[in-house]
Amino acid sequence: MARHGKLTVIGAGFYGSTTAMRAAEYDVFDTVVLTDILDGKAEGLALDMNQARSIEGFETRVVGQTTTPDGGGYEAISGSDVVIITAGLPRKPGMSRMDLIEVNAKIVRGVAEQISKFAPDAVVIVVSNPLDEMTALTQKATGFPHDRVFGQAGMLDTARFTHFVSEKLGVPIGSVKTLTLGSHGDTMVPVPSLCTVDGKPLRDFLSEAEIEELVVRTRNGGAEVVELLKTGSAYYAPSAAAARMARAVIEDSHAVLPVCAWVTGQHNVEGVYLGVEAEIGKEGIHRIHETELEQAELASLQTASEAVRAKQSDVANL
Numbered sequence: 326m327a328r329h330g331k332l333t334v335i336g337a338g339f340y341g342s343t344t345a346m347r348a349a350e351y352d353v354f355d356t357v358v359l360t361d362i363l364d365g366k367a368e369g370l371a372l373d374m375n376q377a378r379s380i381e382g383f384e385t386r387v388v389g390q391t392t393t394p395d396g397g398g399y400e401a402i403s404g405s406d407v408v409i410i411t412a413g414l415p416r417k418p419g420m421s422r423m424d425l426i427e428v429n430a431k432i433v434r435g436v437a438e439q440i441s442k443f444a445p446d447a448v449v450i451v452v453s454n455p456l457d458e459m460t461a462l463t464q465k466a467t468g469f470p471h472d473r474v475f476g477q478a479g480m481l482d483t484a485r486f487t488h489f490v491s492e493k494l495g496v497p498i499g500s501v502k503t504l505t506l507g508s509h510g511d512t513m514v515p516v517p518s519l520c521t522v523d524g525k526p527l528r529d530f531l532s533e534a535e536i537e538e539l540v541v542r543t544r545n546g547g548a549e550v551v552e553l554l555k556t557g558s559a560y561y562a563p564s565a566a567a568a569r570m571a572r573a574v575i576e577d578s579h580a581v582l583p584v585c586a587w588v589t590g591q592h593n594v595e596g597v598y599l600g601v602e603a604e605i606g607k608e609g610i611h612r613i614h615e616t617e618l619e620q621a622e623l624a625s626l627q628t629a630s631e632a633v634r635a636k637q638s639d640v641a642n643l
Contacts, residue, residue, distance in 0.1 A: 328355050328385060330575045333402040333444065335436050336411035337361035337389070339560040340452065340567075342370050344409055345387060347568035349374055352383035353575055358401055360390045367391060396439050405444040406607075407571045410463060412436050413453035418552050425454050430640055433459045437466035448574050448609040451476040451585075452567050456509040460585050460598045461637035471587035473609040478509030479583025479600040480566035485546040486515055489539045494530055496522060503527075504583060504616070505543065506600045512629035514600070515540045518619045573605040580605050581614055591615045592623060594630040598637060 332354045334345045338361075345359040359374075361367040371389030378384065390401035402408065413429035433453050440449060449467065451460040451474065460476035467474065482505040491498045502521045507514030517536050520527035527536060542549070550559040573580040586603045588594050591613045602614040618626065 328353055330354050330406040331356045331358065331404055332571050332575065333358040333360065333405040333408045333447075334411060335360050335402075335408065335440075336413070336453075337363070337367045337370055338411065339557060340564055341409075341411035343560050343564035344411060344452075344567045344571075345370075346374055346377075347564055348571055349378075349385040349387050350381055350383050351568065351572055352385050353572055354385050356386050356388060358388045358390060358405065360392045360398065360401065362392055362394070364391050392439075394435065396442070399439040399443050402440070403443045405440075405447045407450065407574050408440050408444055408447045409450045409452060409567050409571060410436055410440075410459075411452050411567070413459070418555060426458060426636075426640060429453055429455075429459060430462055433462055434466045437463045441467040441469070447473070448607070449474045450567060450570050450574075452563060454509075455636070457585055457598055457600075457633045458636050458640040462640050464587070464598075471610075475587070475603070475610055476509070476585030476598065477563070477567045477570055478585045479505055479602075480570065481563050482509065482513055482515075482543060482546065482600075483583050484562055484566065486520075486539065486543040489542055490520065490522070490527065490531075493535070493539060494522060504602070506583060506602070506616070506622075507626055507629035508600060508633045509585065511544070512625075512632045513544045514622060514625045514629055515543055516616070516618060516622050518622060519616065570605060574607060574609065577607040578605070579611060584610075586610050586613060588613060588630070592618070592626055592630075594627060597630050597634045599626070599630050599633060 334341045337359050349357045359367045367389035371387040374387040390398050392398035413432050451463050453459045456476050456478045464474040486503040487501045491501045500523045504516040504519045604611040
């Protein structure tokens with residue numbers, strides 16, 4: 326198998342370390358770098374992951390690196406083709422994603438500045454919460470073109486919606502296709518008109534009330550996991566989404582994925598990071614797919630864009 330390129334995952338918590346392991350097991354990167362501010366944590370996890378290579382049959386090498394708030398250790402990310410930012414505090418029960426904004430903005434800004442210094446040609450995937458705002462902040466802090474900075478949200482939210490539909494109907498997960506757009510939060514826009522089961526419209530299987538029930542559960546999907554865990558937040562499904570996005574970049578696959586991307590007039594929305602379908606490759610976002618939506622869905626997407634626009638403007642100064 327041809328391997329090439331370097332992926333860096335910033336933050337070695339459950340989310341970051343699981344993302345690094347998934348990416349290494351893909352066996353498409355030469356190197357995966359995992360960093361963390363806790364002394365020795367990233368190095369210990371990398372050693373553990375490397376010892377799994379002969380069992381799982383992958384050659385990708387994992388490198389751990391402790392970093393410091395003043396930028397020490399970041400030379401390890403030099404030459405990265407893709408950087409995933411997972412750094413920041415997770416939610417606790419009762420917290421919204423927006424409750425994290427000020428503290429995580431400081432963390433993400435510091436990380437973004439180091440990425441700009443040591444990996445100036447990287448494509449950056451943001452997963453820190455609140456997602457839409459942290460994606461906008463990362464682009465401003467790095468100074469990178471908008472196409473090289475995007476966020477992971479739609480893939481995760483779509484995966485949750487797909488799971489809930491599959492469980493509701495008792496059908497194989499592979500038979501269900503769903504889509505969510507908009508923001509990663511209260512103005513998330515699931516798109517029932519484009520959801521199918523075995524190629525047939527979801528509305529042939531569920532009533533509007535039943536679909537709405539699943540939409541609400543999808544919108545609150547992260548909070549549901551947080552409440553059950555009591556400490557920490559989701560990381561298995563989120564890491565799967567982030568690793569798959571990184572793979573689309575390094576393989577230049579042109580896969581069309583729902584992500585948080587900079588829109589430039591699509592869906593009559595301009596100049597904001599928003600959940601849309603986008604074609605992903607080695608330069609980041611190749612183009613936005615202007616998915617055909619019903620009028621009510623389009624209106625909801627435009628409402629979401631205005632909500633996140635205001636928040637993204639505020640976060641730029643944090």
